[in-house]
Amino acid sequence: MATGRPPRPATRGRGIPEATVARLPLYLRALTALSERSVPTVSSEELAGAAGVNSAKLRKDFSYLGSYGTRGVGYDVEYLVYQISRELGLTQDWPVVIVGIGNLGAALANYGGFASRGFRVAALMDADPSLTGRSVAGIEVRHIDELETVVEDSGVSIGVIATPAGAAQQVCDRLVAAGVSSILNFAPTVLSVPDGVDVRKVDLSIELQILAFHEQRKAAEELSREVAAPAAGEAAAPAAPPAAAPAAAAARRGDRGPDGDIPAVMPA
Amino acid sequence: MATGRPPRPATRGRGIPEATVARLPLYLRALTALSERSVPTVSSEELAGAAGVNSAKLRKDFSYLGSYGTRGVGYDVEYLVYQISRELGLTQDWPVVIVGIGNLGAALANYGGFASRGFRVAALMDADPSLTGRSVAGIEVRHIDELETVVEDSGVSIGVIATPAGAAQQVCDRLVAAGVSSILNFAPTVLSVPDGVDVRKVDLSIELQILAFHEQRKAAEELSREVAAPAAGEAAAPAAPPAAAPAAAAARRGDRGPDGDIPAVMPA
DNA sequence: AGTTGTGAACTTATTCACAGCG
DNA sequence: CGCTGTGAATAAGTTCACAACT
Numbered sequence: 064m065a066t067g068r069p070p071r072p073a074t075r076g077r078g079i080p081e082a083t084v085a086r087l088p089l090y091l092r093a094l095t096a097l098s099e100r101s102v103p104t105v106s107s108e109e110l111a112g113a114a115g116v117n118s119a120k121l122r123k124d125f126s127y128l129g130s131y132g133t134r135g136v137g138y139d140v141e142y143l144v145y146q147i148s149r150e151l152g153l154t155q156d157w158p159v160v161i162v163g164i165g166n167l168g169a170a171l172a173n174y175g176g177f178a179s180r181g182f183r184v185a186a187l188m189d190a191d192p193s194l195t196g197r198s199v200a201g202i203e204v205r206h207i208d209e210l211e212t213v214v215e216d217s218g219v220s221i222g223v224i225a226t227p228a229g230a231a232q233q234v235c236d237r238l239v240a241a242g243v244s245s246i247l248n249f250a251p252t253v254l255s256v257p258d259g260v261d262v263r264k265v266d267l268s269i270e271l272q273i274l275a276f277h278e279q280r281k282a283a284e285e286l287s288r289e290v291a292a293p294a295a296g297e298a299a300a301p302a303a304p305p306a307a308a309p310a311a312a313a314a315r316r317g318d319r320g321p322d323g324d325i326p327a328v329m330p331a
Numbered sequence: 332m333a334t335g336r337p338p339r340p341a342t343r344g345r346g347i348p349e350a351t352v353a354r355l356p357l358y359l360r361a362l363t364a365l366s367e368r369s370v371p372t373v374s375s376e377e378l379a380g381a382a383g384v385n386s387a388k389l390r391k392d393f394s395y396l397g398s399y400g401t402r403g404v405g406y407d408v409e410y411l412v413y414q415i416s417r418e419l420g421l422t423q424d425w426p427v428v429i430v431g432i433g434n435l436g437a438a439l440a441n442y443g444g445f446a447s448r449g450f451r452v453a454a455l456m457d458a459d460p461s462l463t464g465r466s467v468a469g470i471e472v473r474h475i476d477e478l479e480t481v482v483e484d485s486g487v488s489i490g491v492i493a494t495p496a497g498a499a500q501q502v503c504d505r506l507v508a509a510g511v512s513s514i515l516n517f518a519p520t521v522l523s524v525p526d527g528v529d530v531r532k533v534d535l536s537i538e539l540q541i542l543a544f545h546e547q548r549k550a551a552e553e554l555s556r557e558v559a560a561p562a563a564g565e566a567a568a569p570a571a572p573p574a575a576a577p578a579a580a581a582a583r584r585g586d587r588g589p590d591g592d593i594p595a596v597m598p599a
Numbered sequence: 600a601g602t603t604g605t606g607a608a609c610t611t612a613t614t615c616a617c618a619g620c621g
Numbered sequence: 622c623g624c625t626g627t628g629a630a631t632a633a634g635t636t637c638a639c640a641a642c643t
Contacts, residue, residue, distance in 0.1 A: 082634060088540040092519065106602065115521040119636055126604055134603045135643045151540050152547030159539070166441055170434035176519055176536040181543060220546055221539065244549060245542040247535075251360065251444055253383040261545045263538045267515075268444040270531045271427070271489065272356040272419050274513040275449060277529045278488055279420030281512060350612055374624065387614055394626055402625045403621045603642080610635070620625080 079150070083124045089114045090121065091147045097140050106137040148180070158185035158217045160243070162234050163226030164194055164204050167249060171225060172200040185217040190230070207234075214241040221245045228252045235262075347418070351392045357382045358389065359415045365408050374405040416448070426453035426485045428511070430502050431494030432462055432472050435517055439493060440468040453485040458498070475502075482509040489513045496520045503530075 093113035097105060107125075111118040125131060125138070131146055132138045148154050159177075161168055164187050171177070172187055187204045189195065195206040205213065213219065222238040224231050224246060231250035238246060239260055248254055248264045256262055361381035365373060375393075379386040393399060393406070399414055400406045416422050427445070429436055432455050439445070440455055455472045457463065463474040473481065481487065490506040492499050492514060499518035506514060507528055516522055516532045524530055 080634070084544050085537070085541055087544070088534075088537040089521070091540070092536075093521075108602085113521070115523070117636080119638090120634090122602090122604065123635080130604070132603050133643065134641075135601045137602070150544070152543040153540065155547070157539075157543055157546070166434060166438035170438050171535065173434055174535060177539075182536075182539055221542055245546045247538050247542060253357070253361075253381070255383070259549070261542060263542060265533055265535070265538060266356075267439065267442060267533070268360075268450075269353070269356040270515050270533060271425075271445075271450055272359070272421065273353055274489055274515060274529055274531060275420040275425055276352050276355070276418070278425070278513045279423070281527070348612070376624085385614080387616090388612090390625065391613080391627075398626070400625050401621065402619075403623050405624070601643090603640105605640090606638100608635100608637075611633080613630105613632070615630070616628100618625105618627090621623090 079127045083127055084151075086114070086116065086120075086124055087147050087151055089116070090124070091144065091151070091153075094140055094144045094147070098144055102140055104133075104137045104139055107132070110138065151181075153181035155181065157182050157221055158219045159183065159221045159223060160186045160188060160210070160213060160217075160219045160238075161223045161225060162188045162207065162210070162238070163224060163230070163250075164189040164199055165225065168225040169199050171223060171249075172202060182221075185219050186213045188213070190226075207237075210237055211241045214238070214243060219243060221247070223247045223249070224254075225249045347395045351395055352419075354382070354384065354388075354392055355415050355419055357384070358392070359412065359419070359421075362408055362412045362415070366412055370408055372401075372405045372407055375400070378406065419449075421449035423449065425450050425489055426487045427451065427489045427491060428454045428456060428478070428481060428485075428487045428506075429491045429493060430456045430475065430478070430506070431492060431498070431518075432457040432467055433493065436493040437467050439491060439517075440470060450489075453487050454481045456481070458494075475505075478505055479509045482506070482511060487511060489515070491515045491517070492522075493517045 090110065093110055094105075096113070097110075107118040107122045111121040114121065122132075125143075128146060128150055131143055145154075159182050161171055161184060164172070168187065168189070172184060177184060184200070184202055186209075187199055187202050188207050188210055189204055190207045192206065194204045197204050214222075220243055222235075222243040222245070224234055224238075226234055228250045231248065231252045232254055235246060235248070235254045235256065239256055244259060245261045246254065246256065246263070248262055249266075251266055251268055254262050254264075358378065361378055362373075364381070365378075373381075375386040375390045379389040382389065390400075393411075396414060396418055399411055413422075427450050429439055429452060432440070436455065436457070440452060445452060452468070452470055454477075455467055455470050456475050456478055457472055458475045460474065462472045465472050482490075487509075488511055490503075490511040490513070492502055492506075494502055496518045499516065499520045500522055503514060503516070503522045503524065507524055512527060513529045514522065514524070514531070516530055517534075519534055519536055522530050522532075
């Protein structure tokens, strides 16, 4: 199959697939819950159940980290917690700066899971002078002008952007220039960053739109099933779907005029 | 997830790949921005740039919707906006209920992008009686006991959970029982739902952990490059990476005691 | 007996590259 | 000539199913 040219020499030694990396935090959370209940070992089946994935996938994921299980027994909870934490880089401390202290920024600052493992809010920053000096979640809000100082002094390498969309790219540029190389973006904009900087985005409106798509599809299917109503009973009704609400047959309009605007602004 | 043998006969007629669906909102946002600037047409190249994807992918994505472009010219902005909106189900109205009005819930309620297209906050709900009656973002907070009534009366089919982790499953069950079939979950828990209900999750802590993984990897690579320093110059240095901050060589510890807890609680 | 670890089969997604059309 | 639309090639991710090990 190989075309001759190594299509990418693969990352040194272990190259953990991105999809696996994205699931490790999920496993870690489930394992931590078990650990708190002092459960000593879990099988892939049990753990998979708790994490909401299937067991084959989980085993394959773990196989990328190494052989940490015991055949016939399962995985040692404490040991796995440690291995995954290490793999994710959570055995070290990550100072984080949050920019934009509106409702969302405040929610993030107050977020308990933040501090609990590896992450520490090094600073809160906002452009609004009336906010600076005020304390949110026990941390003083500082003016955005101090951003470079804060990043350097605290060795921040992860930045969280919770500003309105209009300010996001600007803030991003400053973060990157100051040395931040990972960004979590809550503003509904595509950020452009230089090579070597990672951006992840969290976007409410995108998630809702994806849900709407499926919701619409469900409604359409239900409709076509009713219409086509193919008498012959299917073998064994699934028994599951509650099929409760009659899905409000809301008026359906073609469009809503030429001034549509999705992007809008963030809470700030 | 039909238990039956047929591996899934493919969705009726057009089956738009999930990955494509997830990108449509991105395209839509970029298109809307163009529309506001009264740009009449775009090429796949330009639009792809604005949406942060590559043009081949964009064209392939659009090809699942139909042939909406003009060869040699590009895509008509207004027309595409309409087609994508329709495909996503945004030409109809989606009443949404938000449960859990803490910092996060309030941020969501205030979120401008919410109302702007298709989505309408039908109700805010919280279990805390001291909140009920108060107004957030111009909407009165109602007590969670009214959930079933609200869902039925407003024909809500999308619910947003912004409660602490401990309450999420309970709230989810009530939403589903009341007839909600799409859920956007901000609580750091795996929700279990019956077949036919869609759940999407937004999880700060997971995103941060993924960033930490890559951040750690970058630091390790940089380190090994310095150490191995293979004299012989590579052909054409990439020129890109700014390699700014010296990545605070924080103390690295093995673990931090047996009481680790990631899940923690949400802002509420 | 019970459960992991993993090749192999399969599915989904991305990218290439160019024919086809305006 | 330029740009879309798409088959074909490649890559990534998932699931199967079972040998290997405790």
